[in-house]
Amino acid sequence: MSVTAFLKPLVTATAFLGAALSTAQAVEIQKVTSPGGIEAWLVEDHTIPLIAMNFSFEGGAAQDPEDKQGLTRLLAATLDEGAGDLSSQAFQARLEELSVTLRYDTGKDYFYGTLRTLTANRDEAFNLAEMSLNKPRFDEEPVQRMKTQFIAGIRQSEQDPSEKASDLLYSSLLGDHPYTWKTEGTVESQGSLTPDDLRTQYQKLLAKDGVTIGVVGDIDAATLAPALDKIFGGLPEKADLTPVADLIVSSGKTVSAEMNVPQTQILFGLPGIMRDDPDYQAAYVMNHILGGGSFTSWLYEEVREKRGLTYGVGTSLAPYNAGGLMIGSAATRADKADESVQVIQEQFKRMTEQGPTQAELDSAKKYLTGSYALRFDSSAKIARQLVALQNADLGIDYFERRNAEIEAVTLDDVKKAAQRLLGDKTPTIALVGPKMTKKDASGG
Incomplete structure (x- = not known):
């Protein structure tokens, strides 16, 4: 039921703060608000030329329609597969050329994004993040490619006893609650998803009222504030989320x-x-x-x-x-x-x-x-x-x-x-x- 994020390192050494950070209390957090009202928490450190940005949106895989399980996970996999005037191949090539990591993932309650960049490539990295969040393409070829990968993974997981036990446990504990639905979907549900489904889910989930942002590294508040509007300011004001029922947990089975x-x-x-x-x-x-x-x-x-x-x-x-x-x-x-x-x-x-x-x-x-x-x-x-x-x-x-x-x-x-x-x-x-x-x- 859990989702594991695989993050590509930017450089061999990603240690941050090193010996200077001996306790959590050494982390000084600033609250930064953009001119457009978007808020982020920032930890500055200028000793290494790296910037890490993590963000999330309210509403994860629990927002999938029951007959379209895996939709939000497919959205996460395709959001960086082409944006604006860049095809999937061109977009990914640009990320690699700049040594930028841009990834999306989903849990049950939140849709996640991660951005890692060298300071020298900061502005172009922010441009690529803005494009993927505001102008995703959802072209047929990358969508089908990702679906094929997921279906192969689903078929493999069907032979995994821990996955089977997890399915049994959660369905026994929670009945038909959306948390029991498979984050990556089933072979049937994943196979039925279309680019139009992705566009609909994208429009429902990604909005300014549900975004949470954390930034760490070689950037100050004055530089970050306008960048927040650039990356996130073009999103809709409010998400269109379906309320998720409180858990009723069944014990003793x-x-x-x-x-x-x-x-x-x-x-x-x-x-x-x-x-x-x-x-x-x-x-x-x-x-x-x-x-x-x-x-x-x-x-x-x-x-x-x-x-x-x-x-x-x-x-x-x-x-x-x-x-x-x-x-x-x-x-x-x-x-x-x-x-x-x-x-x-x-x-x-x-x-x-x-x-x-x-x-x-x-x-x-x-x-x-x-x-x-x-x-x-x-x-x-x-x-x-x-x-x-x-x-x-x-x-x-x-x-x-x-x-x-x-x-x-x-x-x-x-x-x-x-x-x-x-x-x-x-x-x-x-x-x-x-x-x-x-x-x-x-x-x-």
Whole structure:
């Protein structure tokens, strides 16, 4: 259900701020407003001649019509395939000639864009971004080429047990909610999409009222302000979005599917928590101790280290705009799937009934605060964070507050979050793997 962004590096070394940025607090954010009223958050750094711009628009793949699943993902793939008087080939050649990276992608709630350029090519890079956002072509050849690529990927994913388990889990948790629709569509829906569909979706989604922008690098506020109007000022004032219903999460189901693969894929889910919830940081720390801390989590220790049931197991919080989820995964031998699920549920019960020790809480907080600076060691990471903070409405001072909020979490806070998320709740579980035989089940 998640979307992975593949970003082409501009240069071999993309490290940003380097040794000068030892903590997140070192990031100084300016709020820049263009003459036309478009706002961006800016972090200046003139030590490296690079500029990174990330932006998003409200309304992602959840805005696809049900019979046109994959439409917004195809829009993202074709928005830079020709614009204005430049064909797809000419547009891509110009990007490569200038060492400019321009990419689009989509999640469930947001449509994303990334721009990376050398300072020397700044103006031409901004021109190309403006063209792709305001004058996309959607020519038949590149549209068909991208559709062919997606269809090939969809057919391949149909053989992936983790994808199958994800489909089973989300449909069992959320029913027919748009979040369960496939971001890249189905073979049938993707095959039916047309350039006219893309033009319609483009006109619905991309508008000034839903844009969020983060800029990092070798540019100052006086230069950025008019550039914002140039790139985004020609877009419509308001998007035409369909309201997405709040999540109603169904717990306690177990669903399975047979697939001829070496291991059984296990996914499990529960209602989660929204990002703006006062208990979010406590839930975040709790999840780190339970299953989010990789090699240090309870699930890793109990499921892998003590019992050798799986190579990897973990949990994460997934706060969407329409509601939150708590999701976990593991993979194991088919004859060990039931035992793995049992051990996982035992750790849920342990968290609600006992909770962590003070030493475990201190260790988790030390890791979470100490590793936070790693999110700011490149211009690309910082630009993504600037957009994410705005979308979550966390405030321009969040970088300064965040570690203090983690440090303030107490054992009682963690226990309260555990009771809220895990207490008296049974996860919905999806299993996909080989058919079990009596011999397998007996261990023979």
